[in-house]
Amino acid sequence: MFTERPKFYAEYIALVVFGVLSLVLVPAILFVRLPYEKLSLVAVSVLALCVVLISTVTYQSLSTYVRTYKMAQKLSKDLLVHSRELFYELYRNSPVPYILIDMEGKVESANTSAIRFFGVHEGTLDGTDFFTYIEDDGTNKTNFIPAYFKQGKPISDAEVSLHKADGTIRYAILSIFLYKDVEGRQKGLLTLVDITKQKMVDKAKTEFVSLASHQLRTPISSLRWNVELFEGIPDVTLTDTQRQYLRKITDGIARMDSLVTDFLSVSKLELGTLKPHYETFELSDFLGSLHEEFRLHAEKKNVTFETNWSEHFGPITSDTRLLNMALGNLLSNAIKYTPQNGVVRGAVTLNESTITFRIEDSGIGIPGSDHEMIFSKLFRASNVESKGIDGTGLGLYIVKEALRVIGGTISFESREGVGTTFIAVIPRR
Amino acid sequence: MNTEQSKKVLVIEDEQDLREALKTALSNESFEVHTAGDGEAGLQMALEVKPNLILLDLMMPKLDGLGVLKALREDEWGKNVKVIVMTALDDLERVAEVLEHGGSEYLVKSNISLGTVVAKVKEKLKV
Numbered sequence A: 001m002f003t004e005r006p007k008f009y010a011e012y013i014a015l016v017v018f019g020v021l022s023l024v025l026v027p028a029i030l031f032v033r034l035p036y037e038k039l040s041l042v043a044v045s046v047l048a049l050c051v052v053l054i055s056t057v058t059y060q061s062l063s064t065y066v067r068t069y070k071m072a073q074k075l076s077k078d079l080l081v082h083s084r085e086l087f088y089e090l091y092r093n094s095p096v097p098y099i100l101i102d103m104e105g106k107v108e109s110a111n112t113s114a115i116r117f118f119g120v121h122e123g124t125l126d127g128t129d130f131f132t133y134i135e136d137d138g139t140n141k142t143n144f145i146p147a148y149f150k151q152g153k154p155i156s157d158a159e160v161s162l163h164k165a166d167g168t169i170r171y172a173i174l175s176i177f178l179y180k181d182v183e184g185r186q187k188g189l190l191t192l193v194d195i196t197k198q199k200m201v202d203k204a205k206t207e208f209v210s211l212a213s214h215q216l217r218t219p220i221s222s223l224r225w226n227v228e229l230f231e232g233i234p235d236v237t238l239t240d241t242q243r244q245y246l247r248k249i250t251d252g253i254a255r256m257d258s259l260v261t262d263f264l265s266v267s268k269l270e271l272g273t274l275k276p277h278y279e280t281f282e283l284s285d286f287l288g289s290l291h292e293e294f295r296l297h298a299e300k301k302n303v304t305f306e307t308n309w310s311e312h313f314g315p316i317t318s319d320t321r322l323l324n325m326a327l328g329n330l331l332s333n334a335i336k337y338t339p340q341n342g343v344v345r346g347a348v349t350l351n352e353s354t355i356t357f358r359i360e361d362s363g364i365g366i367p368g369s370d371h372e373m374i375f376s377k378l379f380r381a382s383n384v385e386s387k388g389i390d391g392t393g394l395g396l397y398i399v400k401e402a403l404r405v406i407g408g409t410i411s412f413e414s415r416e417g418v419g420t421t422f423i424a425v426i427p428r429r
Numbered sequence B: 001m002n003t004e005q006s007k008k009v010l011v012i013e014d015e016q017d018l019r020e021a022l023k024t025a026l027s028n029e030s031f032e033v034h035t036a037g038d039g040e041a042g043l044q045m046a047l048e049v050k051p052n053l054i055l056l057d058l059m060m061p062k063l064d065g066l067g068v069l070k071a072l073r074e075d076e077w078g079k080n081v082k083v084i085v086m087t088a089l090d091d092l093e094r095v096a097e098v099l100e101h102g103g104s105e106y107l108v109k110s111n112i113s114l115g116t117v118v119a120k121v122k123e124k125l126k127v
Helices: A009-032 A041-093 A112-118 A140-150 A196-231 A240-271 A283-300 A320-336 A368-373 A382-386 A395-405 B016-028 B039-049 B065-073 B089-100 B114-125
Strands: A098-101 A107-110 A155-163 A169-180 A186-194 A279-282 A304-307 A315-318 A343-350 A354-361 A409-415 A419-427 B008-012 B032-036 B053-057 B082-087 B105-108
Touching: A098 A112, A107 A112, A112 A186, A140 A155, A169 A196, A196 A240, A196 B016, A196 B114, A240 A395, A279 A283, A283 A304, A283 A320, A283 A343, A315 A320, A320 A343, A320 A354, A320 A395, A320 A419, A395 A409, A395 A419, B008 B016, B008 B039, B016 B032, B016 B114, B032 B039, B039 B053, B039 B065, B053 B065, B053 B114, B065 B082, B065 B089, B082 B114, B105 B114
Parallel strands: A304 A343, B008 B032, B008 B053, B053 B082, B082 B105
Antiparallel strands: A098 A107, A098 A186, A155 A169, A169 A186, A279 A315, A343 A354, A354 A419, A409 A419
């Protein structure tokens, strides 16, 4: 703002010279009788007085201006110092860990939060290579960071695990912004957002579901295997009633298994522990296994199961587990709600951006009044209870949520007593 | 039962009911069956008995199935032993890890019959 001082010396000299000349000229006219003798003494005196007054006022104004300028300059300096101090205090005491690094990744300075994050003393990080603190997780998710930064590119929101001085691991979201210091050298301002607690909670949730799954499934496996051993005992002839009891036990086990699967799926979807794992696979192979699994269910119920799934669709990229969860539930429902001698059809169509799965049945259909609620958790259509069809009301909720996780959608068309078609659409990655 | 030609199978499974069911089913097929109730005991028994195949549960106390598998693969004899890993459905995330450490087969207990487990064992041992 005040980068160059104005030159006032000429004005000062002019003022002094003019003042002196005025004071010398007036007596000279009066007493030496120069050719100006006819000039009125009063007029000359007034003129001289005016000159003196103007000079005085000008001098006063200039002095004020100079004083104001000096004050402004001092204020500007103070502001600069103050803002530097403020910036430093914010940097030092920010709850966000900040680290300044050079373009080789060497730490030049770390704020209090960063020091606390790594559990070290002040100055310990200085001069060390920051990138050596990043834990190599064996994937390419974090390995790119040093090379990328050294090429002069900023890093945004990379999830990393960092090892502390005591060897423990902390998780963080890392970003590196590029800036130039006062000497014009490029540097990096590194920020860390500590997500260790969040990671621990996620891990605890996953472990809980895993443990619950193990504990619930083990007795089911035990029941199933022991029934199998019982049935395999040689030379044992069962009466029809005994066989009926045994079949009821087997059916009960199957139902319990299915319930546990549903409850665990809902828990995982709601706890957010079902993260998509994308892989590329042959769609025909995937659908072939699904067809094989549900063909037996359909046969048992004397329902015709037709598909176009044997066509060659080529490879697709998705999460097989979640896709299987969604399509498996749709097929299970279609067969369950279709009466004997009915038909269930599966069709797949692919276009450039989406893959559409249609599961059509000739079942009991969904009453119009239930259409809005059909994907709600624990909701069952009003016409299923009267027909004595068993279910938990979780299947379509699971379908909707599983598809949501992989970026898909679900819709349906239905006429009560005629049948229902569910249409699942997933993005083609 | 022709014990001279019996192949040895070690079942490492912490759930007693499942361990006994597997033992009965495999014994019925003339295998010489050994059992262990946790990972540590299983590893020790494996190195002593040197079975032809190990049926290994993944979630176990003391030393889990993956730990047993890693330890086996570091042993001169254990690095080549056939291992079938069994687990509950929700450990599917660990399939890749198990296969990476040389688990030759992966069975999900909750949706597999005892008959299928026995068939897999026979297939692996070419019996």
